[in-house]
Amino acid sequence: MSMTDKEKRSIQNLVPYTVAPRDQDQQAIYLDANENPYPREYRLSNKYFNRYPEPQPKVLLESYAQYAGVQPKNLLVSLGGDEAIKLIIEAFCNDENAILFSPPTFGMYAIDSYVVGSKVLEAPLTADFQVDVPAFLSAAQNAKVVFICSPNNPTGNLMNISDIEAVLNGVSEQTIVVLDEAYIEFSDRESFATRLAEFPNLAIIRTLSKAFGVAGIRCGFTIANADLIQSLQKVIAPYPMPMPVVEIAEQTLSQEGIEYMRTAVKQINQNKAAFIAALSSLSLVKKIYPSDANFILVEMIDAEKIYEHLKSEHIYVKKQSGQLSNCLRISIGTEQEMRRVIQVLSQYN
Numbered sequence: 076m077s078m079t080d081k082e083k084r085s086i087q088n089l090v091p092y093t094v095a096p097r098d099q100d101q102q103a104i105y106l107d108a109n110e111n112p113y114p115r116e117y118r119l120s121n122k123y124f125n126r127y128p129e130p131q132p133k134v135l136l137e138s139y140a141q142y143a144g145v146q147p148k149n150l151l152v153s154l155g156g157d158e159a160i161k162l163i164i165e166a167f168c169n170d171e172n173a174i175l176f177s178p179p180t181f182g183m184y185a186i187d188s189y190v191v192g193s194k195v196l197e198a199p200l201t202a203d204f205q206v207d208v209p210a211f212l213s214a215a216q217n218a219k220v221v222f223i224c225s226p227n228n229p230t231g232n233l234m235n236i237s238d239i240e241a242v243l244n245g246v247s248e249q250t251i252v253v254l255d256e257a258y259i260e261f262s263d264r265e266s267f268a269t270r271l272a273e274f275p276n277l278a279i280i281r282t283l284s285k286a287f288g289v290a291g292i293r294c295g296f297t298i299a300n301a302d303l304i305q306s307l308q309k310v311i312a313p314y315p316m317p318m319p320v321v322e323i324a325e326q327t328l329s330q331e332g333i334e335y336m337r338t339a340v341k342q343i344n345q346n347k348a349a350f351i352a353a354l355s356s357l358s359l360v361k362k363i364y365p366s367d368a369n370f371i372l373v374e375m376i377d378a379e380k381i382y383e384h385l386k387s388e389h390i391y392v393k394k395q396s397g398q399l400s401n402c403l404r405i406s407i408g409t410e411q412e413m414r415r416v417i418q419v420l421s422q423y424n
């Protein structure tokens with residue numbers, strides 16, 4: 076199938092999601108992609124790979140269903156939450172409808188919509204980074220898929236439960252509400268996964284990349300009612316999940332795997348509290364936004380210069396743009412890594 080001129084134009088104009096290259100800098104401290112800094116070792120026992128893998132691996136779905144408190148029929152496993160977002164947009168959007176989200180938020184919603192050619196509508200978050208419910212519901216009348224990210228990337232905060240409910244209850248039955256809970260394990264909030272029965276058009280995005288600490292395997296889940304999951308199964312590739320990914324993902328969901336995840340979350344949250352305390356005494360820091368995730372958003376005196384300085388010291392953080400252009404998003408690493416950031420920042424002048 077050849078691309079139309081419109082499609083070619085849209086790819087040419089597309090600004091890709093930027094990431095710092097991994098493994099090229101031996102001294103690097105990577106605090107730019109909200110990874111878990113505590114690695115755990117995994118075993119691979121499969122030796123033969125001549126056969127295709129199971130399309131939706133049963134054991135993995137059962138383990139995740141048990142962890143998330145849903146049924147396997149309510150799950151789709153994919154190559155990360157990133158693929159889940161893409162599949163939802165591909166399944167429901169085209170160049171005649173639109174998606175809606177609330178900036179500042181995760182950049183991939185807009186990028187994936189751009190690729191399918193659907194329109195992008197925005198209802199900016201309020202000053203305290205909550206969903207502006209009246210503006211959101213009004214814009215949602217013209218949207219097929221709407222996104223709420225909670226905890227939100229890059230601001231770090233949870234969205235109010237009553238606002239999420241207002242959106243779920245207020246949109247038309249034809250509109251899919253995607254609740255991106257990639258960082259939910261770091262918060263003390265229960266997932267909306269337990270409320271699927273109330274909301275037929277809810278799709279929740281979850282991932283093993285953050286709290287579970289296996290960003291390298293690229294494994295994520297969509298949690299939704301069975302009809303919605305079946306629609307996504309129509310657009311996913313026939314054998315999406317490589318066998319080694321499945322084998323490792325299953326280990327993350329064992330009892331020890333879940334214990335490791337909970338211990339890591341506790342430690343990361345402690346590191347976050349200590350980092351915030353140290354950061355707040357530095358004069359170049361203007362504002363530290365409250366965070367329910369494994370990263371914080373920080374407004375700086377001169378974010379651009381500080382970003383470059385950190386980079387020159389091999390510390391990679393995420394630069395922000397638009398209304399947050401004076402902010403950096405800093406992932407929470409190990410205690411030692413965060414002490415190093417504080418040391419570099421306190422010597423900056």
Ligand SMILES: Cc1ncc(COP(=O)(O)O)c(C=O)c1O
Pocket residue numbers: 108109154155156157158181224227228255257280281282283284290293294295
């Ligand atoms: C809000 C949000 N959703 C989804 C993802 C995708 O995660 P992954 O594809 O690693 O599962 C990310 C990754 O940073 C994210 O920040």
